[in-house]
Amino acid sequence: MNIVETLETLWEGSGFHSFLIEGGWKNLIMIFISCILLYLGIKKKFEPLLLVGIAFGCLLVNLSYFAAGDTSDALYHMDLWDNFLNSEHPDYHSYGAIMAHGGLLDILYIGVKAGVYPSLIFMGVGAMTDFGPLISNPKSLLLGAAAQMGVFLAFFGAVCLGFSGEQAASIGIIGGADGPTAIFLTTRLAPELLGPIAIAAYSYMALIPMIQPPLMRLLTTQKEREVKMEQNRTVSKTEKIIFPIIVAMFVILLLPSTAPLIGCLMLGNLWRECGVTERLSDTVQNALMNIVTVFLGISVGATTAADRFLSLETIKIVFLGLAAFCFSTVGGLLVGKIMYKLSGGKINPLIGSAGVSAVPMAARVSQMEGQKANPSNFLLMHAMGPNVAGVIGSAIAAGFLLAVFK
Amino acid sequence: MSDNLYALRELSVGEAAGTAIFGYCVVFVGLVLLMIVLYCTGAYFKSKDAKAEAAAKAALENTAKEVEANPLKVIPAEAPKAPGSAGHVKLHGVPDKEAAMIMAIVADQMQKPINELHFISIKEVK
Numbered sequence: 001m002n003i004v005e006t007l008e009t010l011w012e013g014s015g016f017h018s019f020l021i022e023g024g025w026k027n028l029i030m031i032f033i034s035c036i037l038l039y040l041g042i043k044k045k046f047e048p049l050l051l052v053g054i055a056f057g058c059l060l061v062n063l064s065y066f067a068a069g070d071t072s073d074a075l076y077h078m079d080l081w082d083n084f085l086n087s088e089h090p091d092y093h094s095y096g097a098i099m100a101h102g103g104l105l106d107i108l109y110i111g112v113k114a115g116v117y118p119s120l121i122f123m124g125v126g127a128m129t130d131f132g133p134l135i136s137n138p139k140s141l142l143l144g145a146a147a148q149m150g151v152f153l154a155f156f157g158a159v160c161l162g163f164s165g166e167q168a169a170s171i172g173i174i175g176g177a178d179g180p181t182a183i184f185l186t187t188r189l190a191p192e193l194l195g196p197i198a199i200a201a202y203s204y205m206a207l208i209p210m211i212q213p214p215l216m217r218l219l220t221t222q223k224e225r226e227v228k229m230e231q232n233r234t235v236s237k238t239e240k241i242i243f244p245i246i247v248a249m250f251v252i253l254l255l256p257s258t259a260p261l262i263g264c265l266m267l268g269n270l271w272r273e274c275g276v277t278e279r280l281s282d283t284v285q286n287a288l289m290n291i292v293t294v295f296l297g298i299s300v301g302a303t304t305a306a307d308r309f310l311s312l313e314t315i316k317i318v319f320l321g322l323a324a325f326c327f328s329t330v331g332g333l334l335v336g337k338i339m340y341k342l343s344g345g346k347i348n349p350l351i352g353s354a355g356v357s358a359v360p361m362a363a364r365v366s367q368m369e370g371q372k373a374n375p376s377n378f379l380l381m382h383a384m385g386p387n388v389a390g391v392i393g394s395a396i397a398a399g400f401l402l403a404v405f406k
Numbered sequence: 407m408s409d410n411l412y413a414l415r416e417l418s419v420g421e422a423a424g425t426a427i428f429g430y431c432v433v434f435v436g437l438v439l440l441m442i443v444l445y446c447t448g449a450y451f452k453s454k455d456a457k458a459e460a461a462a463k464a465a466l467e468n469t470a471k472e473v474e475a476n477p478l479k480v481i482p483a484e485a486p487k488a489p490g491s492a493g494h495v496k497l498h499g500v501p502d503k504e505a506a507m508i509m510a511i512v513a514d515q516m517q518k519p520i521n522e523l524h525f526i527s528i529k530e531v532k
Contacts, residue, residue: 138444145437152426159422168422239451243444250443254436275522389437396436400429 015063026306027062034059034301037199046206050179050297054199057301061105076105076302084113085191105302108295112194113187117296118180119264124289125180125391126268127281129359131243133385136232140351142335144389147355148397149331150175154324155401161316166190169401171317174201175324176394177208177358183300184261185398189405195304196314200321205358211322212329212353212365219333220349224340225373227348229382237275244269251396257406258399265391328356332386354383357390496527 011017037055040046064075080098083091091097095114098106111117134140155172163171166189173185174197182201186194204211216225244266251262271281303309336352350370354362363383370379417425497505505528513520 135444135448138441138448141437141441141444142434145434148433149430152430155429156419156422156426159417160419165417165422165425168417233452236451236455239447242447246443246447247440250440251436254439255432392440393433393437396433397429400432404425404429 030062030306053297054301057298058304075103108299118184119260121180123264123268126265127284140385143355143386144393146335147332150324150328174321175328177356178394240273255399257402351383355386363387498529
């Protein structure tokens with residue numbers, strides 16, 4: 001055995017050798033970015049349940065590319081997914097080809113591609129959400145609708161920056177502040193942008209306590225922020241049981257493309273409220289939600305291979321995503337101010353910013369800002385109405401964009 | 407990514423503006439219609455609650471009238487039930503406050519909402 005030759009072969013076969021070959025630096029940057037994301041998730045607690053998984057998926061896929069290239073040893077194969085989406089290729093829409101030739105992350109990614117994980121996450125969200133504040137104050141739906149402004153402004157901005165309609169729609173939905181919805185829409189319209197969009201969406205959701213308060217203070221007066229709202233009426237058990245059935249029927253008939261998201265959201269909520277399926281409700285809220293979060297995080301992270309992620313488009317998406325969040329907050333606050341005027345000062349406009357979905361973070365921000373203005377102010381339950389209305393609103397916005405561009 | 411496989415529909419700025427405005431309107435219309443539906447169901451349940459309350463009030467008034475008409479007749483006192491209550495708990499040598507605490511502790515231990523539990527009686531064991 002020639003020791004030098006063997007060492008040379010080992011060196012050339014190792015991932016470290018890839019540092020020196022063409023394009024290797026890109027993977028190195030992505031590995032660095034994944035470490036930053038891990039730091040943000042673990043140390044700064046930025047949506048850690050998903051961001052840690054996404055960051056580690058990003059690390060794995062870029063290490064795997066480093067070490068194995070686009071070979072059978074790689075965990076994720078972009079070429080397989082390119083073939084999957086290429087109508088002229090024999091493997092077009094063939095999950096069999098993915099199962100036969102794919103790596104671990106390819107197989108996990110099937111759940112994202114088929115829209116299974118986002119829908120199951122919605123089921124868990126439904127099972128964890130109390131829609132009582134929305135049922136007792138249906139006006140909250142107006143705030144949830146208003147806070148979708150960022151979705152459509154970012155969509156418009158993305159088209160102006162040269163993105164196609166499908167890509168612009170996927171970028172715009174970041175403004176819905178709803179991770180599963182953003183992933184669901186992007187996998188259907190612009191799967192090539194999934195990595196940057198998912199990372200932007202979850203990062204900005206985590207940054208809501210920093211993004212929203214300056215806008216809230218800028219757009220409202222001290223007097224408006226001090227408003228104490230009257231207690232909502234008590235909602236009966238029957239109303240809570242009927243609510244998911246009515247919403248599912250109404251929204252799915254209005255926009256059938258929302259069926260996977262709204263259907264799962266409302267089924268989860270019905271399990272929670274009906275009182276005879278406690279075991280299912282508990283499983284969906286905890287075990288299933290955790291399992292899906294594991295798969296979703298790691299497989300979304302897998303889409304951040306350096307070749308696709310490091311581009312000018314990613315930077316544009318990051319800025320458009322931020323703009324979408326800001327405009328959504330502004331939309332909610334402006335309608336909140338209108339409602340303040342129309343109600344003769346009975347509605348605190350701060351609850352409008354909670355219309356951006358991101359349950360319950362956005363509602364908590366409204367509560368904190370309201371309490372800063374008036375320490376005896378308790379806006380949390382009032383803000384939960386627009387907050388959960390935002391979930392329905394962003395699903396409707398996604399359904400509309402899907403209906404237009406699919 | 408600019409030369410990606412998937413870029414399908416290039417929109418003009420005008421088309422994009424139109425789609426954005428129309429989309430925003432669709433979201434508003436959808437949620438306004440849902441709001442109307444919720445107000446209607448809410449109104450139905452509120453009127454149902456009001457009727458039940460009125461019936462309870464009328465029953466109390468009738469009892470009061472009966473007592474006024476025949477002060478010697480013994481009528482069992484039946485206070486209106488609290489919202490979400492399943493009835494009255496018979497307390498044997500236990501003050502109200504302690505009974506409430508016991509019920510709260512039992513609900514906590516069983517990890518069930520208190521309004522889903524039915525307490526029949528609480529008796530002090532000496």
